Amino acid sequence: MRFHEKNSNHRPRKVQRNAASRLRLAWVFVTIAVFLLQQIVALPFMPRAYAAPVQIVLTSGSTWDVPPAWDNTNNTIEAIGAGGNGVSSVASTNSGGGGGGGEYRKAANVTLVPNTTLSIHVPSGGSGSAAEGAWIKNGLGVKVVEAKNGGNASAATGGSGGAGGTGSAANYAGGAGGDGGTSNRASGGGGGGSAGPSGVGRTGGNGGAAQNIGGGGGGGSNGGSSTAGSDYSGNTGGNGGNGSSGTGAGSGGTRNNNDAGTGTSGGGGGGGGQGTGTSDVPGADGGTEDLWGTGIGPSGGGGGGGAGGTSATGNHGGGNAGGYGAGGGGAGVAGNNTSTGGSGSQGILVVTYTPSVATSITQAGYRIFNNPSSLGGTPWQSCRTETGETTIPGGSSTTNVTLASPISDTNQAFLLVNSTGASDVSGGNDHMVAGSVSSTTTLSFIRGSTANTVYVSYSLVECFLHEISVQRGQTTIASGSSSNTAAISAVSTTDSFVLVSSYDDDSSGNEQTGLATGALQDSTTVALQRYDAPTVNDTVHWQVVTLSGGTGASVQTGEVTLGNATASVTDSISSVDTGSSWVYCSYDASANGLRQTAVGCELTDPTTLTFSRYSSSNYSNRIRWYVVSFPNTAVVVQRGAQSDGGGSTDGARYDLDIPITPVNSITRAFGYITNTTRGTGTAFPRNAWISQITTLDTLRTSYWRGRSSGAGTHYWQVIEFAAPDIDVGSALAARNTAAGLPAAGREFRLRMLLGISDATLPQSTSFKLQYAPQSGSCSTSSYVDVTTSSAMAYDNHAELPDGGTLTANANDPVDGTNTIVPQAYVENNNFANDTSTLAPGEDGEWDFSLVDNTAPASSTYCFRAVHSDGTPLDSYATYPQVTTSDGIFSVKIVNGSGGTVGSPGVALSTGVMKFACDATSGTLGTSSENVRVTNHSASVPWTLSIAATAGNTATWTNGTQYIDYNDPGGSQPGCGEGSDGDTYAGMLSVGFTGATVLPSAGCTTDGVTTGTSAAFNQGTTDDITLARAGGSATNGCYWDFNGIDISQTIPAEQRPGTYNLDLTITLTAN
Structure with missing residues (x-):
């Protein structure tokens, strides 16, 4: 043959x-x-990079070491003095004045000796105008800059703004504190704002001696578009002043409400409203401008406390100053009841210089790797979230959201939905919204009418290692029916949970007929059920989420009735880790009404679930609950209960910001809230809120029907997926050795070092990666930027977070005895040392995800890093090289x-x-x-x-x-x-x-x-x-x-x- x-x-x-x-x-x-292995090519010294300015913020201590690279011709030293304290009220005599704001001073091109230790002074808040301000002395003991402190208030008289310091490059006075009043029912003055590099601090608003009045607002800071704090307005506190950007003022408080607004962005806190009885009406705290870092900069004054009746016993204290240099608010007085004045804030020193020796950056070692066999590593660590808000506008019943990051596999993604609106969408067909994953790029939301605008929040959760499989559909519970079923492919009933969102076609003020629960009737049937059989249709969008084996997660489920004449009920579960378990619930209602259709669900201890309404009455709720427990190394769950008064303005947005332990990324976490509502009528959707994580430390829930009947408790959870290990697979070649790609179109990873010498590389210095077909040597080849579509291209992996910190590997490149500092995993230009500064003797290490994208067979390519403007680095000790497969x-x-x-x-x-x-x-x-x-x-x-x-x-x-x-x-x-x-x-x-x-x-x-x-x-x-x-x-x-x-x-x-x-x-x- x-x-x-x-x-x-x-x-x-x-x-x-x-x-x-x-x-x-x-x-x-x-x-x-045989793959062509190129030799490492050394280059002559390249043009040096320019050094970036270095900024040093001093908020404590008594000495400071002058940096070795200090440049006497390129530096500034800025200072803000401490703010004065607001005065506590004196019984039956007077309220307190607000403290004065600290002065701003600046010195430029100060002559100092490198590597010497100098004396500094950072004054504490409330030091007073007679005490030493914020200063630095040179080696001869002479103050090169000093910003004077704002004065403490005295009785009802506000403190003076700081002035008269040292430093000729710039100087601005702090704002004076507002006055209080001399009577037995007087309100406090607002604290003065701190001065800053953009201008003076603004004065605090005045309180007064009249009866039934609010406190003065805190003054804004840092010149620019800042404003003074407002005087009281009747029984309402004065608004705080704006910061330098023209925003940030805290709103004045209202009578008998602890609702004075905290200042932001350097704005002053609002003054407290007038308070009677036991009502707390303190002034609000001032805000800090993020000028020299997050929470570091000129600050607004605290608001003054409101006045009270002669028999009032609540808190009428002054608001505290913002972070640096602002005055505290004065306290209000209510007969014999006294309150505490707000504290002024400390001073600050800021040193900025350009190093006299430029940072030298060398492209050092590298190594080329395969991707690991399992991207994302441990189950659940590869999951991501995408959250947001949208609207269904008036005149429409639907809206779509285009996802910022497309879904890789819709069978591994599920969606959570909340909706609310103003009084013009009270019908069950108006404000109730169902949501679904309609494609890899689109989320769809629908209601039963085309009424006015309805507001929607959503949380998409997508996993990549087959931790879950999701089936979804839409089922109608027809008019006259209480339930319906849907067929699904067989699942494990003990490893699955059912998510629902629904709406009905009832145009009256209603929610009860649209509520439905979702459960598995058996392995192939989803059961959707509401309380009774009304003559309206209920459309339910459902998702069956099944946990895969080997992921370490589990599900418990059950059903409990919150019956007549009781405000809460408990149910027992097998013990779980509360720090890694999420409670999801759906429920129906026997009666219509705000409190009747609002149920809070809570995991109160490892073996107990608690379900609550605002109060007990003759109605009931049937609740279907699920407890999803994750491995505690992969998922962290926070929870709590936050009470709220419901706001006061119907038709306007009302936000409740719930502080949380900071999450690592809002793209790896989602919030889940259920709530109770005080109201007894049918003013829907006053019991409905939307929610999302807005910042790393804030879970916000919002509605548009502010009123005391919207008061209740929010039972919140934040579920966070741990960041995945960003590791590499097997090495394709030895360290600092060119590699051949084993196949055409092959993905690969390049780990590369940038070595630092001479001076520290400031954090967040930006670079980009370039490549070149080798022509002669790598040093003489013509480079272009690596993009997502170039011949050697960036490669996106949805399982891994672009910009996440890489995981060190024993096979990583090295650079002599230099210390390797892991930086980012990179899927697109530009990249930076966002993780940290890099000192001389340290190498930043980056992990580039790349792919042979239509490159010719058996071709060799070189790589280099350059500054983000295209300027080459100072030197190149090595050039990473790959040769494409012969195909x-x-x-x-x-x-x-x-x-x-x-x-x-x-x-x-x-x-x-x-x-x-x-x-x-x-x-x-x-x-x-x-x-x-x-x-x-x-x-x-x-x-x-x-x-x-x-x-x-x-x-x-x-x-x-x-x-x-x-x-x-x-x-x-x-x-x-x-x-x-x-x-x-x-x-x-x-x-x-x-x-x-x-x-x-x-x-x-x-x-x-x-x-x-x-x-x-x-x-x-x-x-x-x-x-x-x-x-x-x-x-x-x-x-x-x-x-x-x-x-x-x-x-x-x-x-x-x-x-x-x-x-x-x-x-x-x-």
Whole structure:
């Protein structure tokens, strides 16, 4: 049996992840290409980079060390003095004045001696104008800058603003504190704002001695568009002043409400309103401008406390100043009841200089890796979230949201939905909204009418390691029915939970008929149920989320009734870790009304769930609950209960910001809130809130129907997925050694070091990655930026967070004795040292996710980092290099050393002429003639098959005699002439009983299988599959196939001779 070869040309490659262009080759005899390894090239010194300014903020201590790279011609020293305290009220005598704001001073190009230790003074809040301000002395003991403190208030008189310090480059006075009043029912003055580099601090608003009045607002800070605090307005406190941006004022408090607004962005706190009885009406705290860092900068004054009646006993204290240099608010007085004045805030010193020695940056070591076998690592750590708000506008029943990050697999994503609105959407068909994942890029939301605007919040959760599988659908509970079911593919009922969102078609003020619960009736049926059978339709969008085995997560579920005459009920569960367990609930209601249709769900301890309404009455709720417990190393759950007064303005947005322990990223966390409501009427949707995580430390819930009847308790949870390990797979080459990519279209990871010398590299210095086809040396090649579509391109992995801190690996590159400081995983330009500054003797390490994207075969590419403006680094000790795969996709016969066999063949056993049908056999694939499949292409699935070279009319022949190979005729197949077009008997069979597959080093047989035993049959089986590779196989490998059985039936009385049959083995990309 002889084998022939045939070749077909490669078609152009289409690069996709784990997908291939289609090409066909058969018996291609080509020597395996050896990947070209380039030498490391050293460069001469490159142009030096400019040093970035360094800023040092001093908020404590008594000494400061002058940096070694201090430049006497390029520096500034700024100072803000401390703010004064507001005065506590004196019983039946007077309220307190507000403290004065600190002065701002600036000195420029100060002469100091590097590496010397200088004396500094950072005054505490309330130090007073007579005390020393914020200063730095030079080596001779002379103050080079001093900003004076604001004065403490005295009785009802506000403190003076700081002024008269040292520092000629700039100076601005602090704002004076507002006055209080001298009576037994007087309100406090607002604290003065601090001065800053943009201008003076503003004065605090005045309180007064009249009865039934509010406190003065705190003054704004830092000049610019800042404003003074407002005086009281009747029984309402004065608004705080704006900060330098023209925003940030805290609103004045109202009578008998602790609702004075806290200042933000350097704005002053609002004054407290007038308070009677036990009402707390303190002034609010001032805000801090983020000028020199988060929470570091000029600050607004505290608001003054409100006045009270002669028998009032509540808190009428002054608000505290913002972070630096502002005055505290004065306290209000209420007869014999006294309150505490607000504290002034401390001073601050800020030193800015450009190092006299430029930071030198060298592109140092590198190493090239494969991706790890499992991106994202541990289950649940690869999950992401996308949260937001949208509206369904008036005149429409639907809206769509385009996701910022498309979903990789909708079967691994679920959606949570909340909705609310103003009084013009009270109908159940108006304000109730259902949501669904409609495509990989789109979320869809729908209600039952086209009324006025309704507000929607959503949280999408997507996982990538098959932690979950999700089925979804839409089912209507018809008018006159209380339930309906939907069919699903079979799931484990003990590992699944059901999420629902719904709306009805009732136009009246209603919610009860639209509420429904979701549960699994059995493994293939979802049951949707409401309380009774009203004459309205209820549309329910449901999702069945099933946990996969091996993820460490579990589900408990049950149903409980919160019955008549009770405000809460508990249910028991098996013990869980409360720090990693999420409670989800859906419920129905026996009666309509705000408090009747608002139920809070809470995990109160490891074995107890508590379900609450605002109060008890004659109605009930049936509650379906789920407790989803995650591994505590992969998921963290925070929870709490936040009471709220409900606001006061119907039709305006009202936000309740719930402080949370900061999460690492809002794209890896989501909030879930249920709530109770005080109201008894049907002023919907006063009991409905939307919510989302707005900042790392804030969960916000909002509605548009502010009123005391909207008061209640918010039972909140924040579920956070731990950040995944950003690690690499096996190394493709040694450290600082060029690597060959094993297959076309191959993804790879480049870990590269930038070494720092001479001076510290400031945090967040920006760079970008470039590449070049090698032309001569890497140093002389022409570079362009790496993009997501370039020949060497950035590669996106949804499982990994772009910009996340890489996980150190023992095989990472090194740079002598320098300390390696892990930085970011990078999927797109630009990149920066956002993790930290880098000091001399340290190397930042970045992890670039890259892919061969349509690059020509067997081509070498160089990489380099440059500054974000394209300026090269100071020097390049190494250039990372990769050579693309040769793209070989072939099958050939090789000997034991891998050399090509020139004339391969299979010799069948020798037979003799017999009067009966006989058979002879041999082996395809031996130690000296291995059948080798090599796949260096971008294709993964392939098929290896064998067929007669001359087609299905070929025969065995010795030149004069013939034997068929594909005629199964006869009682013993192959022994008699069948119905084909020739007159010869005989049949060739292929078997795999003894077949083996041996992969190349570093590869596996995963996804690679041998064929199924078969015989040739003309027109029916003209080719036989020898082997195939499925989607789980890899590329960049070769496999040797041996021990394939070949058997030929020989007809009776066949004349002796040496018979030959030419066969072709074909490798096809699927």
